[in-house]
Amino acid sequence: MITNILLTKGYERGYLPKSDSAMIQPIFATANLAIRKEALDEISLFDINCNTGEDVDLSIRLAKTNWELYFEPRAVIRHKHRTTLFELLKQWFGYGRYHPYIFKKHNPKCLEIYYPIAKGIGWSSIRFFTIFGLPFPLHILVFVTPFHILNIFFILIIFSIIMKLYWLLMFSLIGWLIGLLYFNIRFFVSNFNPKKIWRGIIYSVLRYILNWAYVIGAFLGGLKIGVIYIEATRERNPSIE
C-alpha cells in the first residue's frame, strides 16, 4: 500500500514505472491481483512473517525482476469498506504494522528519508549508509508528509509554551495553521460545495485519526523488530460527491 498511499492521483493504465527504492515500487493489493505462475515460481511465495502487507512484499520482489507490472483499470473489483470507526482504525493499524518488516527485509541498515518532489508519483529519498564515518547502526525510515509536518509544528507549539519562547511560538503557530489548511484543503479544492463544508470537516478529522492509527501501528511494529519507522500517510486527493 505504500506507493498507493503516497500517490496524489493514482496509477495510469499501463506498465507501472519501477523505482530504485524498494518502498516506492509499484504494488498491487490482493483484493485485485493476478500473477503469472511462471513469475511467481521465480520469486517464491508470500512471506508468512507478514500478517498484512504480504502483497506489498510480493509486488516489491516482482518489481525487482525483469517482469512487468501492469495496471488494467477495466478489471474492476468492488470492495466493501469497513462500517465502523473502530474496525477502520483496526484495519489501518494492521496495515502499518508490517511495513517496517518489509523495509528491513529489502534494505540494508540505513537512514532513509522520503520527501515529496512533485504530484503523482513524485517522491524521492535520500539514504545515509554511514554516520560519522561508521556504518549506520539501525534501520530508520521516515516519510515527510503534511501530516507529520503538522504534528511537528504542534509539538513545537507545546515546547515553546513550556519554555516560554515567544518567537518560536509565533513561528510554530503560523506553521501549524498553514499545515492545517494544507492538510484539510484537499477535501475542499477538488469538489468545492458550500453545503458540504461540515462533511469536509468531519472527513478531515476522520482522516487525521486514521493517519494516527496507521502511523502508530507502523511505529509499534517497527519497535518490535528494532526499526524506527515513521510511516507515510494518505496523500490522495479526495472528493466529496
Place this chain on the structure above:
Amino acid sequence: MNTVNNRLKISVVVVTFNRAGMLEDTLISLTRQTRPPDEVVVVDNNSTDHTREIVMKFKEVLNIRYILERRKGAAIARNTGIENSLGDIIVFTDDDCVADKEWLRCLELPFLRDPTIGMVGGEILPHKTKGTLVEEYCIADAMMRVGVNPKEESLP
C-alpha cells in the same frame, strides 16, 4: 474467442475467515464472469461460521475447491491456495469483494498480449455509494482506489 481462452488457465484463489455471507456474494460474482475461471480455490482460514456450506453450494456452477487451512495467517492461507492451484495465472481477490462481470476477461488480456508481463492489477471501487458515515468517508477518501480515473465504461 475460444482459442484465446484455452491458451491460459486461470485459477482464482480466495482466502476467507468468518465472512460466509460476504463470501457468497464473491462467489456469485465469479459465476457471472464473461470469461469464467478454470478453477476457484477457496482457502478457509479456520472459520467458525457456515463458510464450508456456502462453498459447497457452488459445486454445481463452479469448478470450486474447498481447502481448510488451520494455521492462522493470510499469507500462509494464500500460499496454500497457490500450492493447490493448477492455473497458468493465479488471481487473488478477497472475501469482502465482488467482481464485475468483465473482471477476469480484462485481467487476462494483458497477459495474452505481452509475455513480459508478470503481474496485472485491477481497479478497486467501492461496493456502494451510500452507507454509514465511516463508509462514505472511505469512499470520499478514495480508499483502496488504484487508478487515476473512475471506472471506464468502454471495454476493449
